[in-house]
Amino acid sequence: MPLLSISVFLPLLGGVLLMALPNKSARIAHGVSIATTGLTFVVTLAIWARGTLPGGFAQVEEIAWIPAIGAAYRLGIDGLSLPLILLTSLLFFLSAIYAARITDRPAVFVALMLMLETASIGTFAALDALLFYVFFEVSLVGMYFMIVGWGYEERQRAGLMFFIYTLLGSLPLLLAIIGLYLATGSFDMRLWIEAPPLTGLAAMLALIAMLFTFAVKIPSFPVHTWLPAAHVQAPTVGSVILAGVMLKFGTYGLVRFALQMTPDAFAQAGQVVLAFGVFSALYGAFVALAQSDLKKMIAYTSVNHMGYVVIGVAVAALTLDPDLRAVALNGATLQMVSHGVVTGALFFLVGMLQSRAHEREMTAFGGLLGQVPWLGWAFVLSAFASLGLPGLAHFPAEFQIFLATLNAQPWAIVAIIAIVVTAGLYLRAIAAVFLGEPNEKWAAMPDLDRGEMQAVVPLLILIILIGVAPSWLLGMIDATMRALQF
Amino acid sequence: MARDLSFLFPELMLASTVVLMLVAEMLRAPRLALAFGLIGLGLSTALTLPLLEADTSVFGGTYRVDLLSGWAKLILLPGTALALLMTRAEIAGKDREGSVYVLLCLVTLGALMLAGGGDMMLLVLGVVLTGLGSFAMVAWPRNDAATEAAMKYLVFGAVTGSVMIYGLTFWFGGAGSTLFSELGALDGKPLIALAGLVAVLIGLGYKAALVPFQFWAPDAYDGAPVSVAAFLSVITKVAAIFAFAQVLRDLPVATGWPFVVALIAAVTMTLGYLAALVQTNAVRLLAYSSVAQAGYFMMGIVALGTSALALPSVIVFGAAYVAMNLGAFAVIMIAGRNLDDFKGFGRARPVVGVAMVVFLLSLTGIPPLFGFVGKVLLFGAAIETGYLWLAVIGILNSVLALAVYLRIVVSMYQAREGDAGRTEMAPPLLVVLWATALVTALMGLFAGVFPG
Numbered sequence: 012m013p014l015l016s017i018s019v020f021l022p023l024l025g026g027v028l029l030m031a032l033p034n035k036s037a038r039i040a041h042g043v044s045i046a047t048t049g050l051t052f053v054v055t056l057a058i059w060a061r062g063t064l065p066g067g068f069a070q071v072e073e074i075a076w077i078p079a080i081g082a083a084y085r086l087g088i089d090g091l092s093l094p095l096i097l098l099t100s101l102l103f104f105l106s107a108i109y110a111a112r113i114t115d116r117p118a119v120f121v122a123l124m125l126m127l128e129t130a131s132i133g134t135f136a137a138l139d140a141l142l143f144y145v146f147f148e149v150s151l152v153g154m155y156f157m158i159v160g161w162g163y164e165e166r167q168r169a170g171l172m173f174f175i176y177t178l179l180g181s182l183p184l185l186l187a188i189i190g191l192y193l194a195t196g197s198f199d200m201r202l203w204i205e206a207p208p209l210t211g212l213a214a215m216l217a218l219i220a221m222l223f224t225f226a227v228k229i230p231s232f233p234v235h236t237w238l239p240a241a242h243v244q245a246p247t248v249g250s251v252i253l254a255g256v257m258l259k260f261g262t263y264g265l266v267r268f269a270l271q272m273t274p275d276a277f278a279q280a281g282q283v284v285l286a287f288g289v290f291s292a293l294y295g296a297f298v299a300l301a302q303s304d305l306k307k308m309i310a311y312t313s314v315n316h317m318g319y320v321v322i323g324v325a326v327a328a329l330t331l332d333p334d335l336r337a338v339a340l341n342g343a344t345l346q347m348v349s350h351g352v353v354t355g356a357l358f359f360l361v362g363m364l365q366s367r368a369h370e371r372e373m374t375a376f377g378g379l380l381g382q383v384p385w386l387g388w389a390f391v392l393s394a395f396a397s398l399g400l401p402g403l404a405h406f407p408a409e410f411q412i413f414l415a416t417l418n419a420q421p422w423a424i425v426a427i428i429a430i431v432v433t434a435g436l437y438l439r440a441i442a443a444v445f446l447g448e449p450n451e452k453w454a455a456m457p458d459l460d461r462g463e464m465q466a467v468v469p470l471l472i473l474i475i476l477i478g479v480a481p482s483w484l485l486g487m488i489d490a491t492m493r494a495l496q497f
Numbered sequence: 498m499a500r501d502l503s504f505l506f507p508e509l510m511l512a513s514t515v516v517l518m519l520v521a522e523m524l525r526a527p528r529l530a531l532a533f534g535l536i537g538l539g540l541s542t543a544l545t546l547p548l549l550e551a552d553t554s555v556f557g558g559t560y561r562v563d564l565l566s567g568w569a570k571l572i573l574l575p576g577t578a579l580a581l582l583m584t585r586a587e588i589a590g591k592d593r594e595g596s597v598y599v600l601l602c603l604v605t606l607g608a609l610m611l612a613g614g615g616d617m618m619l620l621v622l623g624v625v626l627t628g629l630g631s632f633a634m635v636a637w638p639r640n641d642a643a644t645e646a647a648m649k650y651l652v653f654g655a656v657t658g659s660v661m662i663y664g665l666t667f668w669f670g671g672a673g674s675t676l677f678s679e680l681g682a683l684d685g686k687p688l689i690a691l692a693g694l695v696a697v698l699i700g701l702g703y704k705a706a707l708v709p710f711q712f713w714a715p716d717a718y719d720g721a722p723v724s725v726a727a728f729l730s731v732i733t734k735v736a737a738i739f740a741f742a743q744v745l746r747d748l749p750v751a752t753g754w755p756f757v758v759a760l761i762a763a764v765t766m767t768l769g770y771l772a773a774l775v776q777t778n779a780v781r782l783l784a785y786s787s788v789a790q791a792g793y794f795m796m797g798i799v800a801l802g803t804s805a806l807a808l809p810s811v812i813v814f815g816a817a818y819v820a821m822n823l824g825a826f827a828v829i830m831i832a833g834r835n836l837d838d839f840k841g842f843g844r845a846r847p848v849v850g851v852a853m854v855v856f857l858l859s860l861t862g863i864p865p866l867f868g869f870v871g872k873v874l875l876f877g878a879a880i881e882t883g884y885l886w887l888a889v890i891g892i893l894n895s896v897l898a899l900a901v902y903l904r905i906v907v908s909m910y911q912a913r914e915g916d917a918g919r920t921e922m923a924p925p926l927l928v929v930l931w932a933t934a935l936v937t938a939l940m941g942l943f944a945g946v947f948p949g
Contacts, residue, residue, distance in 0.1 A: 076945060080806075080874070148864045148869075149865065159910065175896055179893075182893075186885075186892060189877045193877065
C-alpha cells in the first residue's frame with residue numbers, strides 16, 4: 012500500500028469530501044476534520060512501523076508527472092523527514108480537536124486546515140524538487156487565508172505581510188532548483204544528493220538563493236520580521252501550525268537542500284551561516300525578553316530556538332569528524348521535533364488564555380495558578396521545557412548541539428548565553444501571569460475543559476518522554492545522519 | 498497545391514465559418530451566427546489534431562504548419578469559443594449583436610496567420626487582419642468612451658503598422674527574400690538586422706502591448722465591452738507572441754537581438770505591475786497585468802534558438818494565460834468593473850470567489866496551478882540561455898504581482914455595507930467559468946500532455 016501517498020492526500024480528500032457535503036454544520040465539519048486528521052496520524056504511525064533505511068530513502072513511491080522535463084511524483088522518507096512527518100500529523104490531529112470550538116464558517120476553516128496538512132506532509136515527503144516546491148508554496152496560500160479569515164484585529168495587514176514576505180523568500184529557491192535541474196536534466200532530489208551537480212560559483216549562487224529562502228522560513232535574523240506579526244494575528248490553530256510545522260520547512264530545507272545538494276559551498280560559507288545562527292539565537296532571546304505580549308514573546312523564542320538548529324547544521328558542515336557531524340545533526344533534527352512539540356503546547360495554552368481573557372499582556376494577569384491550576388501547571392511545564400531544563404524535550408537536543416559546537420567551533424558557544432536569557436524571560440512570565448496577587452478580574456476564569464485537555468496533554472507527555480528517553484527518536488535520526496554523505 | 502491545401506483544413510474551416518456567420522448576421526439571426534461560430538471553431542479545433550505532429554511549410558515556405566502553429570490553433574480556437582460565449586452573455590439581445598461574433602472569428606483567423614506566418618507579407622497580413630477587426634469591436638458600444646478608445650487604438654495601430662512595414666523592407670533588402678527562413682543571411686549585417694528588429698518590435702510589440710507600446714491597452718480594454726477586452730487581452734496578444742517566435746527564431750543570435758528583447762521584457766513586466774498597483778478599476782488593473790504578463794512571455798522568446806525549453810515554455814504559458822485571463826475577465830463581468838464592486842463578493846458568491854482566487858494566484862504563478870508550470874519553464878529557458886538577471890527580475894516581479902492581485906482578493910473577502918446585489922449569472926458565462934477554472938486549477942497537474 013502506498014502509505015506515504017495516502018498520508019499526504021487523505022487530508023485533502025477529507026476537505027474535498029466536506030465541501031461536497033450538502034450539510035456543512037459545525038458538528039459535521041469538525042467531525043470530518045477530527046476523523047481525517049486522526050486517520051492520517053494512524054497512517055503515519057504505520058509508516059513509522061515500516062521503518063527507514065540507513066543511508067538512503069525508504070518507502071519510495073514514484074509516478075510519471077511531466078516526463079518531458081524529468082519531473083515526477085516522487086515520495087520517500089528517511090530519518091530526517093519521518094520524525095517531522097510524525098510531528099506534523101500529530102499537531103494537526105490535536106489542532107483539529109482544539110479547533111472544534113470554531114463556529115465562524117467552520118467548513119471552510121476545516122478545509123483550509125486539511126489542505127495545509129496535505130501541503131505540510133507533502134513538503135517533508137517529496138523527493139522531487141518541483142513537487143517539493145509545489146507543496147511548499149501551497150502551504151503559504153493556506154496559511155494566508157487562515158490568518159486573514161480567522162485572525163485577530165490586524166489580520167489583513169499581517170496576512171498580506173506574511174504572504175508577500177514569504178513569497179519573496181521562496182522564489183529564490185525556485186531559481187536554485189532550476190539551476191540544479193539545468194545541470195542534471197531531472198528534478199529527482201536523490202540524484203542531486205548522491206552527486207551534487209553544481210560546482211564553484213554556480214553552487215555558491217544556488218546556496219545563497221537557498222539560504223535566503225530558508226532563512227525567511229526559519230526565520231533567522233535579519234529576515235524574521237514577518238513572524239511576530241503573523242503569529243500575533245493568526246488564530247490559535249494557525250499559530251500552532253505555523254510555529255510547530257511550517258517553521259520546520261526552513262530547517263528541513265537547510266539540511267535537505269543547502270547541506271546535501273551544495274555541500275562544498277556550504278562548507279565554504281559555513282562560518283557566515285554559523286555567525287547568523289549565533290546572532291539569531293542571541294537576538295531572539297533578548298528581543299523576547301523585551302516583550303510584554305505573551306504571544307509575541309513565544310514567537311521570538313522561536314527565532315532563538317531555530318537559531319540553535321542553524322548552529323547545529325553549520326557546525327556539521329564545518330567539521331570533518333564524522334562523529335561530531337552526526338552529533339550536531341542529531342541535535343539539530345531533534346531540536347526541530349522538540350520545538351514543534353513545546354512551542355505547539357505553548358501556543359495552545361496562550362490561545363486558551365486569550366480566548367478566556369481576550370488579553371495577551373502579561374501585566375494584566377496575576378496569581379492565575381490558584382484559579383486555573385491545569386492551565387497554569389501545563390504552561391509552567393512547557394515553559395521549563397522551552398528554556399532547556401534537563402529531563403524535558405529541548406535538553407537532549409540543545410545539549411548535543413552545544414557539545415558539537417564546543418568541540419568544533421568553540422567561539423560559537425557564546426550562544427549559550429541565550430539559554431540564560433530565555434530562563435529569565437520565562438520565569439518572569441510565569442511570575443507575572445501565574446504567581447503573585449490574584450487579580451479579581453479573572454476570579455471566574457474556568458480551567459481547561461475536556462477538549463482543551465485532549466489537545467494539550469499528549470504534548471506534555473511527549474515533552475517528558477523526549478526529555479527523559481529520547482532514544483526512540485534519536486535512533487532513527489542517528490542512523491540516517493551517520494550515513495549522510497556530503 | 499492539393500497537398501498544401503490539405504494542411505490548411507483548420508484555417509479553411511474557420512474562413513468558411515466566418516462567411517456563414519456573415520450570412521446569418523445579414524439575416525438578422527445572431528443566435529444562428531453564434532451557433533455557426535461555436536460549431537466552426539469546434540470543428541476546426543478537431544481538424545487541427547491530426548496535423549499536430551506535422552512539421553512542414555506550405556505555399557513555398559510562406560505559411561508554417563509546425564509545433565507552434567499547431568498549438569496556437571489548439572489554444573486560440575477554444576479560447577475564441579469561450580470569448581464568444583462571454584460576449585453572448587454580455588450583449589445578448591442588443592443591436593448588431595451578431596457582427597461582434599463575426600469580427601471575433603475573423604480576428605482569430607488573423608491571429609492564426611500571425612502564429613503560422615513564415616513570411617514578411619503574411620506577417621503584415623496577420624497584423625492588419627487582427628487590427629481592423631479589433632478596432633471595430635472596441636468601437637462597437639458607440640458611446641464616447643468606446644469611440645475614443647477605438648480611435649486611439651486605430652491611430653496607434655496605423656502608425657506602428659506602417660513603421661513595421663517600412664522596417665521589414667530593410668530585412669528584405671538585406672536577405673534578398675521575404676521568407677523568415679532566409680533571415681540567416683543577415684549574419685554579419687548587424688545594422689540591417691537591428692533596423693528590421695526595431696520595426697518588428699514596434700509592430701508586434703504594439704499588438705502584444707509591450708512597454709513602451711502599451712498606452713492603448715488600458716483605454717481600449719476599458720472602452721470596449723468586458724468580453725471584447727478579454728478577447729483582445731488573450732487572443733491577439735498570444736498570437737503576437739507566437740509571431741515573435743516565428744520571426745525571431747530564424748534571426749541569427751549573433752546580431753544581439755536576445756539582449757534587446759530581454760531588456761524590453763524586464764521593463765515591460767516591471768512597469769506593467771507598477772502601473773497595475775495603483776489602479777482602482779478592475780478592467781484597467783487586468784489590462785496592466787496583461788501588459789506585465791507579455792513581459793514574462795518575452796523571457797521565452799529571448800531563449801529561442803539557444804534553449805530547448807523556449808518553445809514549450811511559450812506554448813504552455815500561452816495556454817495557461819488564455820485560460821486564467823479569460824476566467825478573470827469573466828468574473829469581472831459578474832462582479833463589476835470597479836474594485837469597489839468586489840467588496841464582499843467572495844462572501845456573497847463563494848464558488849465564483851474561489852474561482853477568482855484560483856485565476857489570480859495562477860496569474861501570480863503559485864503552484865500547482867497552470868500558470869506556475871508555464872512560469873517555471875519560462876524561467877528555466879531564460880536561465881539556460883544565460884539570462885539569470887532576467888529570471889531574477891521576473892521573480893521580483895512575481896512578488897509585485899502578488900501585491901497587485903491580492904488587492905482584488907482582499908476586497909473580495911471584506912465585509913460589504915448594505916446588501917450585495919446578486920445578479921443572475923447567464924448560462925454561457927457559467928460554462929466559461931467552469932471551463933477556465935478547471936483548466937487553470939488542474940492542467941498544472943497534467944502538464945505532461947504538452948510538448949517538451
